[in-house]
Amino acid sequence: MAQYRRAGAAVAVIRLHNAPVNALSSAVVQALAQGVKKADLDPSVKAVVICGANGKFSAGADIRTFSSLQPRDRPALAETVSLIERSQKPVVAAIEGVALGGGLEVALGCHYRIAHAQARVGFPEVLLGILPAAEGTQRLPRLIGIPAALDLITTGRHVLAAEALKLGIIDEIVKENTVERAIELASKVSGQPLGPRKISLKPVPDLPDMEAILSEALVKVKRKARGRLSPEMCIQAIKAAVQLPFAEGVEKERELFRFLLGSGQAKAQQYAFFAERAVEKWTMPSGTSWKTASAQPIRKAAVIGLGTMGRGIVTSLVKAKMLVVALEQDQKQLDIGREAVTSLLQWEASKMQQSGQSQDICDPARLQFTLDFGALRDVDLVIEAVFEDMALKKEIFRKLSTICKPEAFLCTNTSALDIDEIAAVTSHPHQVIGTHFFSPAHVMKLLEVIRGHHTSPTTIATAMSLAKTLNKVGVLVGNCFGFVGNRMMAPYVEQAIFLLEEGCKPEEVDQAVEGFGFHMGPFRMLDLAGLDVGWRSRKGQGLTGPKLAPGTPARQRESRRYSPLPDFLCEQGRYGQKAGKGWYLYEKPGGRTANPDPWLYNFLSEYRETHGIKARFVDQEEILERCLYALINEGFQILADRIASAPEDIDVIYIYGYGWPTHRGGPMFHASTVGLPHVLSRLQKYSEAHPDIPKLQPSPFLKKLVALGSPPLREWVSHVRQPSSKL
Ligand SMILES: CCCCCCCC(=O)CC(=O)SCCNC(=O)CCNC(=O)[C@H](O)C(C)(C)COP(=O)(O)OP(=O)(O)OC[C@H]1O[C@@H](n2cnc3c(N)ncnc32)[C@H](O)[C@@H]1OP(=O)(O)O
Ligand SMILES: NC(=O)C1=CN([C@@H]2O[C@H](COP(=O)(O)OP(=O)(O)OC[C@H]3O[C@@H](n4cnc5c(N)ncnc54)[C@H](O)[C@@H]3O)[C@@H](O)[C@H]2O)C=CC1
Structure with a gap:
């Protein structure tokens, strides 16, 4: 957990030990605190070095324990970081591999920091829906100033040793023997005054336009975050470092951390973190898996x-x-x-x-x-x-x-x-x-x-x-056809287009979906990808174009509802951004700014008139539910067909391939959060209203899960019928 040893006569070395990344579990934190206290009490120890086993300092708090944390829990890690800083003897962090999150907070509690040239440091908490809650939001701005601290804490980006040195996070870079060099430094500085090395005692470097910097940062993160809370809370914590004494800033940091921990977004983002790692461990329906198959080298x-x-x-x-x-x-x-x-x-x-x-x-x-x-x-x-x-x-x-x-x-x-x-x-x-x-x-x-x-x-x-x-x-x-990602995209896009027929404008649908957190709504996405791509595919399938049987009703294919709207747009050369017009109007062919197009409004009115459709007001809830639940419904069918082997696979595909907001954990996680009975009942309602849209009819697998009492997401695949004819 944390090994304590003596190096030479006067230096104690505390080595964090928790494979594979030395995550700071409560046992590790406790052992670290004991080591620091032991060194402090031993008069023969003049200085301390903290390092990590297996070439890594620490990847931070143990994320696996977060789900059991209560918002009222006092972060023991923060107390240990303070304890390190209060030590009577100089403490040197020897950073190899990574010092991330709580790992970096431990290092910031130390009086000196030496890093290997390949080491990376950073505060990735924001990506987990939380903030650095072991006093990191209060120490880092004091060490490197507000603009750099804002950048690091709100983006979560990792910084290589060279940049960390430039920023002032570390004091020295070494190419080898990091721990030995840290021991040398510790011996050298023992006896020197520690006051100037304690970050909590430093003032935050003042800037004349501090207020403006903080407000600009807030505007920037709000625009980018699309509903994600943690970046905004990070800024509030940094603001507290500017406006309050250290101890009060720490209180504010804790309060914001507790709020985030209880917000639900943290749970979703932490689920996404582990889902990303789980998908690496693939299994085939035959049972063959990553454990037994080996990759060939590709040169x-x-x-x-x-x-x-x-x-x-x-x-x-x-x-x-x-x-x-x-x-x-x-x-x-x-x-x-x-x-x-x-x-x-x-x-x-x-x-x-x-x-x-x-x-x-x-x-x-x-x-x-x-x-x-x-x-x-x-x-x-x-x-x-x-x-x-x-x-x-x-x-x-x-x-x-x-x-x-x-x-x-x-x-x-x-x-x-x-x-x-x-x-x-x-x-x-x-x-x-x-x-x-x-x-x-x-x-x-x-x-x-x-x-x-x-x-x-x-x-x-x-x-x-x-x-x-x-x-x-x-x-x-x-x-x-379409594998996982594009197969689920099809019913989502289909709903978006049906909603236009029923009375929506493209920007209303896009705004609802973007308000949910997507990078782009369906119509902006279609314009970007090119409407001709889908048109070619539909012509290939005989849904439109010369292969279409004469006499086929305009809005029906094989007794299912069909919308010819995108085909009509393509016939007009409205291929999207590349043509300067599609669902939106652009400043020029290849332009990127989507403007609402009066031509399209007229076109939609005439279309509705031709087909006897009475336009109605569709509220945001219906827009979102029809688009997203149609997509999620297909996800359940994909699990039942064993095209995806777990809900995590689908969620990772949607987060990394389709811009699904991470703070909502992916479509299947989202379904589990809002509750499967709710998804089912809404699908039932919409499919009753639109019996000619098969993709709104609830997947039998979703129904089965609800009938089973909606088991937790990790148990879903155990209820999939085996074997499937697909495989
Ligand atoms: C107790 C309450 C305290 C409250 C106070 C809050 C204090 C804070 O400020 C909160 C924090 O520290 S939150 C943690 C911040 N740290 C991170 O986000 C780093 C996450 N890890 C990484 O980026 C990469 O794993 C890393 C770059 C490190 C390594 O990448 P690799 O590609 O080499 O390896 P991976 O496959 O990603 O990871 C290997 C195994 O380690 C697991 N793991 C990684 N980081 C972990 C962590 N921080 N906690 C628990 N497990 C962690 C990872 O899941 C994987 O495990 P397996 O899938 O089982 O192999
Ligand atoms: N565009 C997109 O967003 C995505 C496309 N795809 C898929 O990737 C593939 C390529 O798509 P795009 O790059 O968009 O198409 P593209 O039309 O931009 O490029 C295709 C390229 O293939 C070349 N080509 C055609 N016949 C060839 C031949 N016999 N020998 C060598 N080169 C030849 C063409 O000259 C052209 O440069 C397609 O299967 C598409 O479905 C997959 C994911 C996303």
Whole structure:
């Protein structure tokens, strides 16, 4: 928990010990406090060093214990941090690996801080829905000033040792032997006055425009947070550091922490933290899992197609220091792709430079642009990102099967198509897998990994490991049209469009959804993605266009309600942002500011008139419930079909791929929070009102869970019927 030893004659070393990240459980905190007291009482000890086992200082408070914390609990960690600072003997923090959250608070209680060059420090609490509650919001501003403290505490970003030194968080960087150097320093400074080293005694560095800085920060976080409480509370705590003496500031910090802890958002964000880690531990319905399958190393990869997705995928691979072959269909597209990739890599390099990281990512020797499939002979893995066209994809995979080495992994970035159909044209279907990146692929953290019927565990392990290498979160899912993410998106978008027919404006629907916390409402999202994408898919399915049977009613397909509104927009060339008009009007083609469009209002009125629809007022509650509960309902069906193996998989996909607000924990977590009987009853109500919309009819699995008394989310999958014909 915390080992106490003597180093030389006069220095005591306290080593935090709680694998894997030295989380500060109450036992660790207690042992740390005992160590500090013991050193203080021992006259032969002249100085103390605090460090962590396994090359890590500490990743902070033990998040797993938060669910059992009562809002009234006194944070023992804060008392220990004070105890360290009050020590009569100099205490030096030797920071290796990470000092995050409570870990950094412990370090700030120390009188000196030495860090290894690769160490990272930060206050990520805001990302867990809380704030640094062991006096961190009061010490950090005193140490580094208000603007830098605001940045660190409200974003939760990790800071590398070099930046931490510049900011004044640490006193010294070492390249090796961090603990030994800390022991040397401790010996050297013993006997020196400690007053100037106690951060709590320092004033917050004054600035003439302090009020303005704090108010601007508040406006900024409110705009970005979309209903998330913790960033705003962090600012209030920092404000207390400016306005109140230390002890009163600490009281305020505790009060805000208690409020956040009881808010429900903290629970959702902590669930999301563990869900992200749980999805790494994938299991196939056969029982094969991450424990037994091993990934193959990928040194050289190829990307086919350098359009919207391919260029971002290439950038991600290059950033991860892989050798990359980038292939296009003709010289013109190759030149366009090369230019796009080069500028993305330059942008990445400048970002890395700003954060003090090395930026040798643009090394041209690692990247080869070609039109020649022969250049793919020795690659370990290929990612196909050509047009969403089954015939074209099959042609490519047939070619890959003959050209690539037999052990190469063949991945497709298709957003919805059947992985098995693609795999069937190759001679190694067990090495074919879906790797569904999200746009922009070099930014978005999600990688939906789709296993086909024949995909081998090694192929899955390799794709999941690729996600990690690319600094993404891989989620393994089953094969069906749209997989998990896009399959759930379909009923959500469908409801949004039906709501327009019934009387809403696009901005009303978007505002309701954005008010819930989404980055973007459905119509802004559709305009960004391009309306032609869905139009092509609907034409392919015969829902519109030349394949549509003559005489098909305009608003019905196979006795289900259908809205031709998006088809009509596409027929008018209103493809969204790229065309300068879609559901909104933009300042120019490619413009980004969505303005309400009077043309669309007229168009909607005429459409309603033509089809005899009487426009009605739809309130925010109905907008939200119809869009979100239709999406969640599909999530239950996906669990029942065993396309996702746990609700956490769905939630992580929605948080990282579709901008679902983290403070609401993901769609399935949200359903568990509002209560399954409530979701069921609302779906029942809406499906009775709209019997021609099958996606509003409650999933039998949701009904089953309600009948079982709504068990907690972690038990849902144990109630899924086995086995499923899908697998
Ligand atoms: C008692 C009441 C006190 C109230 C006072 C409040 C005091 C505060 O101010 C509150 C806090 O400290 S909150 C904690 C702040 N710290 C963090 O958010 C760091 C979270 N961890 C990380 O970022 C990465 O794990 C990290 C960068 C550290 C490592 O990343 P890796 O990719 O190498 O490894 P992971 O797979 O993420 O993690 C390995 C295993 O460790 C578990 N874990 C990580 N941090 C934890 C933490 N702080 N508490 C408990 N478990 C933690 C993680 O879940 C994973 O476990 P398994 O999934 O079982 O393997
Ligand atoms: N655009 C998006 O937001 C997302 C798209 N996807 C999927 O990714 C794939 C690619 O989509 P986008 O990048 O949007 O398409 P895109 O139209 O922007 O780019 C496709 C590229 O493939 C190239 N290409 C076509 N045939 C080729 C061939 N025979 N050999 C080499 N290159 C060829 C084209 O020249 C073009 O540059 C599709 O399957 C799509 O469904 C997946 C996730 C998101």
